[in-house]
Amino acid sequence: MNNDEVYDITIIGGGPAGMFAGFYAGLRNAKTQIIESLAELGGQVATLYPEKTILDVAGYPQIKGRELIAQLEQQLQTVATEVKLNTTVQNIKQVGDAFEVITNNGMTVSKSIIIATGVGAFNPRxxxxxxxxxxxxxxxxxxxxxxxxxxxxxxxxxxxxxxxxxxxxxxxxxxxxxxxxxxxxxxxxxxxxxxxxxxxxxxxxxxxxxxxxxxxxxxxxxxxxxxxxxxxxxxxxxxxxxxxGFIAQDDALSGWEVHPEGSRGKIHSGVSGITNIKNVFTIGDVADYETKQALIATGFGEAPLAVNEAMRSIYPDRRGPVHSTSIKR
Ligand SMILES: Cc1cc2nc3c(=O)[nH]c(=O)nc-3n(C[C@H](O)[C@H](O)[C@H](O)COP(=O)(O)OP(=O)(O)OC[C@H]3O[C@@H](n4cnc5c(N)ncnc54)[C@H](O)[C@@H]3O)c2cc1C
Structure with a gap:
């Protein structure tokens, strides 16, 4: 397989956490794809509360759900990250050092995976x-x-x-x-x-x-x-x-050949979204650790950590980032 066809990072789930991770991965020049099962990006925010005014996202005193997702989309469009909508990840298989990502629309190969599936497929109670x-x-x-x-x-x-x-x-x-x-x-x-x-x-x-x-x-x-x-x-x-509230169908991951440890639809993660499987990371609502809060701001904070950790792991010789714009001291 031509190495150009192999993704550095595959982000599963295009909610706010996955979208921001996709943007940040673009800043790192990582060949990245976001795979989202719905017809639009934005996860719970776009689907469940587009009209709600959100008060706890840094930098916005208040912003409607719909507007926040529009801003994230605009930011995402500034980088080369590919977005695949209407595509559901059905399985992940380990093949040597890489992973086969199997979806309803075919298979791709990726060196690392960031699971950002949130609460999974959700329906209102x-x-x-x-x-x-x-x-x-x-x-x-x-x-x-x-x-x-x-x-x-x-x-x-x-x-x-x-x-x-x-x-x-x-x-x-x-x-x-x-x-x-x-x-x-x-x-x-x-x-x-x-x-x-x-x-x-x-x-x-x-x-x-x-x-x-x-x-x-x-x-x-x-x-x-x-x-x-x-x-x-x-x-x-x-x-x-x-x-x-919402009932989430959160057991999909357990059917994957590669599935990190977790319970009740959550994945145990350490610092930087590290799971028990090398080069499989997790961010956003699905990532679980002590003191975790399922908030948009939490997912935004976790995204760069997981992307940088993925890049450090697959390209150990590359220099890591300090800031997106460099500050000379
Ligand atoms: C009514 C309500 C109000 C809220 N209000 C606030 C608030 O004011 N402030 C705040 O900070 N947080 C709020 N939250 C929580 C916030 O929405 C979540 O923390 C946030 O959406 C988590 O983002 P995420 O990207 O981790 O997951 P999600 O938003 O759940 O997105 C995950 C995405 O992954 C996709 N996906 C799942 N499985 C697959 C698969 N196998 N293949 C492909 N795609 C898949 C899903 O379709 C979904 O689009 C609220 C939540 C609700 C329900």
Whole structure:
């Protein structure tokens, strides 16, 4: 095989961590490919919360998910890293010092692998009400893809975590009235979010759990049961947005011939994303070590470490980087 056809680095997963690693690998002149199973880059940010305002990415006091991914794409386009969309890695095999990366669109060879598969393929945890499918896409949503849809409407958000509160506050900016329904009296969210909720016009409905949905013209009638009681209440709203978290199909990696150690869909990693397999690294939500926090900023920090470690391992004679722009001392 011509050595030009062999990638230095293959990044599996084009979420924020994989995208930034792809850019950084380009700065190192590494022949790099990013393989992403979805039709677009951006991982959880692009798929699950493009309209959310993100507050904890360095350099941006606030930025919408969609905008952050657009900025990452722009940055990625400044380097030669190849992006392969609609392509799922199905297996990795060790062949001598290199790896065969087997996808639904064929096979490539790579000297190193950076696994950035995040939480794996993910789907929202659905509302456990028999006829909920009938309302999905018209009055019932599992993420906010188009904020304009909620303009001047009455919306009930269900859920009690940070993401549910963020969604309620986001919709409040355009809706007529927002209700936040949660099965507990207390919200499981950051103090800052709870403060914003208290100051907002969002009305909380607790401790209730949705038990029935029924059509009421173009609207939907919600019946909810009070927890630990026989009491019921009902209300009619234009839309329901459910945020009960996501169920990730995180066991795909365990079927690969080369799969680093880990448990429950996470890969154990050391400093610089090092796994128990030489030249296989991991970054982002899938990488697991003590004190790990699954945040965009964490993945951004891990990406250059793994890329530099991969380059140091496959090209031990090359000088490592100091900065992307050199500073003379
Ligand atoms: C609702 C919600 C709100 C959040 N808000 C914030 C926030 O405000 N701030 C913050 O810092 N973090 C937030 N997070 C967490 C943040 O989104 C994640 O930490 C981040 O997306 C992790 O990036 P990643 O690149 O590691 O993985 P992901 O974003 O999960 O991307 C992984 C990608 O890998 C792809 N993939 C998986 N398996 C394969 C395969 N076999 N072959 C090819 N491709 C594959 C997937 O399709 C996906 O696109 C939030 C998460 C959620 C769900």
């Amino acid at each position: 659905k509302l456990a009400v028999d006829n909920s499918d009938e309302f999905e896409g018209t009055n019932l949503f599992y993420s906010v893809k188009d904020l304009d849809h909620f303009k001047n409407r009455t919306v009930l958000v269900a859920g009690g975590g940070d993401a549910a509160i963020d969604e309620a506050l986001l919709i409040e900016s355009v809706a007529k009235q927002v209700y936040l329904l949660h099965r507990r009296d207390k919200f499981r969210a950051m103090e800052h979010s709870v403060d914003l909720l208290t100051e907002s016009t969002v009305e909380t409905v607790t401790p209730y759990l949705i038990s029935e949905l029924a059509s009421e013209g173009d609207q939907v009638k919600i019946t909810a049961k009070k927890m630990k009681s026989d009491e019921e209440m009902s209300m009619v709203v234009d839309d329901i947005v459910v945020n009960y």
